[in-house]
Amino acid sequence: MRIGVFVCHCGSNIAATVDCPSVAEAAKLFPDVVFATDTMYACSEPGQDGIIQAIKEHRLDGCVVASCSPRMHEPTFRRALERAGLNRYMLEMANIREHVSWIGKNKELNTGKATELVRIAAEKLRLNTPLFANQFDVTKRVLVIGGGVAGIQAALDCADAGIQVIMVERETSIGGKMAKLDKTFPTVDCSSCILGPKMVDVAQHPNITLYAASEVEEISGYVGNFDVKVRRKATYVNWASCTGCGLCMEKCPSKKSHDAFNEGVATTTAINIPFPQAIPKKAAINPEFCMKLQKGKCGVCAKVCPTKCIDFEQQDTIVSEKVGAIVAATGYDLFDWTVYGQYGAGRYPDVVTSLQYERMMNASGPTSGHIQRPSDGREPKRVVFIQCVGSRDKSVNRPYCSGFCCMYTAKQAVLTKDHIPDSDSYVFYMDIRSPGKGYDEFTRRAQEQYGVQYVRGRVSMVYPKGDVLVVRGADTLAGTQVEVEADLVVLAVGVEASKGAAHLAEKLRISYDQYGFFMESHPKLKPVETNTAGVYLAGCSQGPKDIPTSVGQGSAAAAKVLTLFAKDKLESDPQVSSVNQNRCVGCLKCTMTCPFGAIKDVKDRAGNTKAEVIETVCQGCGICTVTCPHGAIQLQHFTDNQILAEVNALCQPELEF
Amino acid sequence: MSTLEQLKEQIRKALPDLDVVIGWEQGYDAMHATPLFIREEADIDRLIWSPLCVHSLGTYLTGLTKSSKVQKVGLVVKGCDSRAIVQLTQERMIPRENVTLFGVGCSGCLSHARLEYKVEQGGHYVEDMHAITFNGDKVEVAVDGGVESFDFDTVCLEKCLTCRFPNAIATEHFAGEEVPVAPKREKAPSLEAFEKLPLDERFAFWQDQMRRCVRCYACRNTCPMCVCRDHCISTSRNPHWVSQEASTAENFMFQMIHTMHLAGRCIECGECQRACPVDLPIMLFRRTMVHAVKDTFNYVSGADPEATPPLLTFKAEEDNINERGW
Structure with a gap:
């Protein structure tokens, strides 16, 4: 084999701490290396041309490019090799930027390490063989997980393009957090008035199948061909015949059920339709509070139901769906605000969360839009908003900014004035973060036009005094301590990843960060892709976002799905397992451990059992290769011998030149 | 009827349906047993069962069951031997339906290495051992015209001290009494x-x-x-x-x-x-x-x-x- 080595300076990114010419010089002495050089930017057009020219001039069979992470430029150099007439898998990359120059300052040590990485790559390359891709069919259906505004947007865009959409929503209605909001900033238009039509579109779109009150149970398969199992949770109501008339709700005697939709501001009935605009508008029984399910006595709803759709025996069911792509739009949940004991959250009834306040202001909420103190129902005349409750606070492990709390706090303060014209509002804030079209103007309007008092500083404690609450905090601009007597305190609670997001990420085989937010493939250039092909992100599941950004991401994810589906066939990755039938003893341990069901048993001509890999199903995880005791099954491009060659290259004593 | 007699009887009955039954016979000297391949009824008489029967005969199975000449195999197994068959079956390495197991209960096997060490310590040559008797907890070895006696626990295989499976499991036949499970060491x-x-x-x-x-x-x-x-x-x-x-x-x-x-x-x-x-x-x-x-x-x-x-x-x-x- 004739190997060429190209050591990239990456400007000064590598060359500042690695002696690139001497790495190239050392590489000339490695076995089979016939050409080695250093180059300023290997990925640039002249850099790639240099590689192509060297391949032709020196009749190279393969190349080692020592530069950045293969995540960055492996496709670039593979294409360059193909342009020069070589197979794309005759390329090896040595990552001397992320793994060397960026993490060490000692030039001598760095140069030594870079040389060793090049040696490892060259030794592996000596055992590389050309590989060729297969093609497989794509199932042009998409699964959207989460029916908030981001998921709705992604679903509608895909459905409008003629793609079948499966939408799975955990709650009994889609709409997500946006459905709970009263008004939206900065236009102060009615949230459900703009979301409602989209929800109706989802219900009526012929291309969308909606599974509400359902969760994703299991996902197998791979890009283009995922098999999804959806658990449809028992609602104890036969939705096929439920008309959503609401008669059951009127008669249900268990009126103390937790009202999740109204954030616990009021209670509701055990059988319940969460809100008037719910999609689907179907009743569901909360088994925790249902007397019939708890004690076996009652059944009033079954008696009054005109369509006889109550079924106390109903069980969860599992439905299977085949899809080619998945959009994860699972949204967010509020941080557990009760850890802020000093704010009295959870102890004083008149300390509420921003979402609870939103429900209190909403005309379809439990107070019919009248702002009332939960303790005595009195209209509050002075409302204090505390920002950054569970945001930008390292002490509660939430160092990030939740992004949209500044804006909704300003909105809520403005609306408070609208609802109660003789009221005063105070906002304790750290910084006002209002980048966005019309956002800063809005916060200024709240202060200047609506007279909202903004106090820059954190609140140290909230304590009761008579029937009011005293908010004590710092005013860092005035340099004094302030105390404000408040009738109602609203906490602008920060957001965190939706409950169970990490579990779903494991099922989807996508990465997630320490707070449970799903990881995008690249923070700038691939914001809706994940590192798992065919899985895309939208909305707050990826990180805190306001509504316009979530909608934008929903559409972006849909665009990615449509791009994927624009091809009828996808190319499979040839870096998959392959069985050496001469060595296989037919024990089929590989079939037992394969997580993808990618290995089947076949008979050879003599009737002996042998294992065979289904190339398009294999994901190249390599579990079979460590299971096979005699190495009969090998992962192409990462064979035992290739890895052993790498280890031997590294572990050999220093070569004497 | 002794365990050995029962075992022979069971094999005699099953042999017509089997191509071969593997057990143990007396080896080249008094101190050793060796695997016995029973193909016809006359071979059964050579079968022995004693603490000398150390070999795990399951090791022949994967090869034998792949041979075209052998379809049905019988195997005499101790507790530990039978675990090998269970494991091989789980791994689908043997066609279990073609294997007939004759189980026995085992109270421990002799470690030739430990015994020979002890005999040499006593000033004798290993070659001069010419008879061995297992007498309850004692092992008596005739050497140089005299008899040396050892506690069985000091000359048994180390695995027998911790054994939790003295009786063969998942077998078609079982000869003799079950041996109580009583590991001497944790x-x-x-x-x-x-x-x-x-x-x-x-x-x-x-x-x-x-x-x-x-x-x-x-x-x-x-x-x-x-x-x-x-x-x-x-x-x-x-x-x-x-x-x-x-x-x-x-x-x-x-x-x-x-x-x-x-x-x-x-x-x-x-x-x-x-x-x-x-x-x-x-x-x-x-x-x-x-x-x-x-x-x-x-x-x-x-x-x-x-x-x-x-x-x-x-x-x-x-x-x-x-x-x-x-």
Whole structure:
């Protein structure tokens, strides 16, 4: 084999701490290396041309490019090799930027390490063989997980393009957090008035199948061909015949059920339709509070139901769906605000969360839009908003900014004035973060036009005094301590990843960060892709976002799905397992451990059992290769011998030149 | 009727339906037994059953059942031997329906190595031993015209001290009485002693031992769980895990491969160590791995025909390895 080595300076990114010419010089002495050089930017057009020219001039069979992470430029150099007439898998990359120059300052040590990485790559390359891709069919259906505004947007865009959409929503209605909001900033238009039509579109779109009150149970398969199992949770109501008339709700005697939709501001009935605009508008029984399910006595709803759709025996069911792509739009949940004991959250009834306040202001909420103190129902005349409750606070492990709390706090303060014209509002804030079209103007309007008092500083404690609450905090601009007597305190609670997001990420085989937010493939250039092909992100599941950004991401994810589906066939990755039938003893341990069901048993001509890999199903995880005791099954491009060659290259004593 | 008589009777009845039944017969001298291949009724008379019957006969199965001449095989098994069959069945390495097991209860087997050491300590030559009798807890050896007597526990195989499976399991036939399960030790004494060593001494110990390995592969060839046959990666070039070089490092690599390949599979029959011509303490590797598998997966190999071996399945989240704290 004739190997060429190209050591990239990456400007000064590598060359500042690695002696690139001497790495190239050392590489000339490695076995089979016939050409080695250093180059300023290997990925640039002249850099790639240099590689192509060297391949032709020196009749190279393969190349080692020592530069950045293969995540960055492996496709670039593979294409360059193909342009020069070589197979794309005759390329090896040595990552001397992320793994060397960026993490060490000692030039001598760095140069030594870079040389060793090049040696490892060259030794592996000596055992590389050309590989060729297969093609497989794509199932042009998409699964959207989460029916908030981001998921709705992604679903509608895909459905409008003629793609079948499966939408799975955990709650009994889609709409997500946006459905709970009263008004939206900065236009102060009615949230459900703009979301409602989209929800109706989802219900009526012929291309969308909606599974509400359902969760994703299991996902197998791979890009283009995922098999999804959806658990449809028992609602104890036969939705096929439920008309959503609401008669059951009127008669249900268990009126103390937790009202999740109204954030616990009021209670509701055990059988319940969460809100008037719910999609689907179907009743569901909360088994925790249902007397019939708890004690076996009652059944009033079954008696009054005109369509006889109550079924106390109903069980969860599992439905299977085949899809080619998945959009994860699972949204967010509020941080557990009760850890802020000093704010009295959870102890004083008149300390509420921003979402609870939103429900209190909403005309379809439990107070019919009248702002009332939960303790005595009195209209509050002075409302204090505390920002950054569970945001930008390292002490509660939430160092990030939740992004949209500044804006909704300003909105809520403005609306408070609208609802109660003789009221005063105070906002304790750290910084006002209002980048966005019309956002800063809005916060200024709240202060200047609506007279909202903004106090820059954190609140140290909230304590009761008579029937009011005293908010004590710092005013860092005035340099004094302030105390404000408040009738109602609203906490602008920060957001965190939706409950169970990490579990779903494991099922989807996508990465997630320490707070449970799903990881995008690249923070700038691939914001809706994940590192798992065919899985895309939208909305707050990826990180805190306001509504316009979530909608934008929903559409972006849909665009990615449509791009994927624009091809009828996808190319499979040839870096998959392959069985050496001469060595296989037919024990089929590989079939037992394969997580993808990618290995089947076949008979050879003599009737002996042998294992065979289904190339398009294999994901190249390599579990079979460590299971096979005699190495009969090998992962192409990462064979035992290739890895052993790498280890031997590294572990050999220093070569004497 | 004695266990042996019962066993012979059972084999006699079953033999017409079987191509071969494997048991033990008296070996080349009074001190040794050797495997017996019973093909016709006359062979049955040569069958013996005593603490000399050390061999784990399951090791013949994977080869025999692949042969075109042999369809149905009978096998006499002790408790430990039967675990090998269970494990091989779980791994689908043998057509279990073609195998008939004749189980016995076992109160321990003789360690020739320990006995010979004791006899030599007593000032005798091993070659001069000419008779052996097992008398309850005592072993009496006729040597040099006299008789030396030893406690059985001091000359039995180490595995018998910790044995929890004295009776053959999942067999078609069972001869004699069941032996009560009564392990004399919780953990093998050699492993207990080894684990007391500090890490550097352990490493020095293994360097010394591995230097002696002659890579004859007797440990592999006698192992009932070594099923790769001609395809063992320790003698292949592709993949080329181990070279021919007879260095400590390569020897160690081979022994480590053997140990790793037995993770969750080793049934502690001890045949590897018994077969080793240079007496390497191979069972230290095996037992360490067995304990690791027990601790990690709560799994005892070859104990339950219905169980799934932990390394023959895929789980995103292991029951005993709580990576995420869910």
